[in-house]
Amino acid sequence: MHVFVWNRRFLLHADPYVMDRRDQPYRRLSATVIVAHAGHFSLAVDGGAVTRHEAAIVACNVRRDYIEAPSGGISIFDAGISTEAFLRLAPQVAPAAVRPLTADAAARLRELLARQPPSQATAEQARRLYDAAVDTACELPMPPLQRDPRILQLMATIEQLPLDARPQRQVARAAGLSDSRLRALFRQHLGCSMSQYLRWVTAWKAVALWRRGVSLTEVAHAAGFYDLSHADRVAREITGMSPSALIDPRKVRLLIGDDFSRP
Structure with a gap:
């Protein structure tokens, strides 16, 4: 597993990947772009049935139960609720809990990942990949969320x-x-x-x-x-x-960005 962390956002890449939290579901204060590098990934939220997607956006504070990509790899681009990326992604998925991206957007995201595999990326290359993925996922002509x-x-x-x-x-x-x-x-x-x-x-x-x-x-x-x-x-x-699992070098290559001076 490869994890890149910046202030209140992260990129996770794994092949294969399984997160089964149906017994202990959790809610994340973020909007999340998920992309299967090949084929589909399986996803279940809010106690619902498992659905399959090439790429999708998951809304903020949705109950996350299950995700699996058995082969081919998966990349997860997570934008915390206080970030600019969140302000762009949130209108793209609202009011749904999950919005599948179009086949065209999924193909363009896969092209990005093929050109810059997260498993081979430096922190700076991963940051550019993250920004490009958010740009690509914002395929609907909608303005960013404006906060009161x-x-x-x-x-x-x-x-x-x-x-x-x-x-x-x-x-x-x-x-x-x-x-x-x-x-x-x-x-x-x-x-x-x-x-x-x-x-x-x-x-x-x-x-x-x-x-x-x-x-x-x-x-x-x-x-x-x-x-x-x-x-x-x-x-x-x-x-x-858990933090201990995330920083275990036997399981995770963890790279931390340098933008922690601002929220």
């Missing part, structure tokens, strides 16, 4: 909070809104609760700490997790994998 300035301010406020904060109370006070109005506004625009968003932000802060060479135990405590088990559960919300 109030939501941008709320997101910025949550960035400064520790994991054990009660985000509703502190953010409502800063925004001058009632708790109920704040909850409704946040869910309307971001499709998640403030506590879920705070966990997601904290997990990415932990990645930035780990990138500096801090041990996993120190990262967990510095980021505000109760213990490694707590950090493990939250990390799975981002990648579906």
Whole structure:
């Protein structure tokens, strides 16, 4: 498996690949482009039936149950909810949970992957591949998602909070809104609760700490997790994998980008 991580987005390539979380499904705060290098991959979300695709976009906060690409390879381009890539991808899939890409888009994505196989890419080559894949997946003539300035301010406020904060109370006070109005506004625009968003932000802060060479135990405590088990559960919300599995050099070639100076 090959994993490239930048700030709040990543590219994962594996051949073969199976992620069976039907017993423990998870929801990721991201829009995700998935491409089978050959043939089809199988996907199940929201407790539904397994469907097969050449390429597809999965919407934010959809319950992710199962994905399998038995042979030929799969590439997963994940754009976190606070990224520019997410703002472009989200309108492409809404209001569906999954939107299959056209055969033309799938073919162009495969051409990109054939020209630059992720298994042979440097971090910079993978970043260019990621950007090109997002461009290709945005095949519908739709403008990027525009966020309410109030939501941008709320997101910025949550960035400064520790994991054990009660985000509703502190953010409502800063925004001058009632708790109920704040909850409704946040869910309307971001499709998640403030506590879920705070966990997601904290997990990415932990990645930035780990990138500096801090041990996993120190990262967990510095980021505000109760213990490694707590950090493990939250990390799975981002990648579906535990941190220890993700950094195991026997299983994963992991490359970290250098753009962690901004959210």
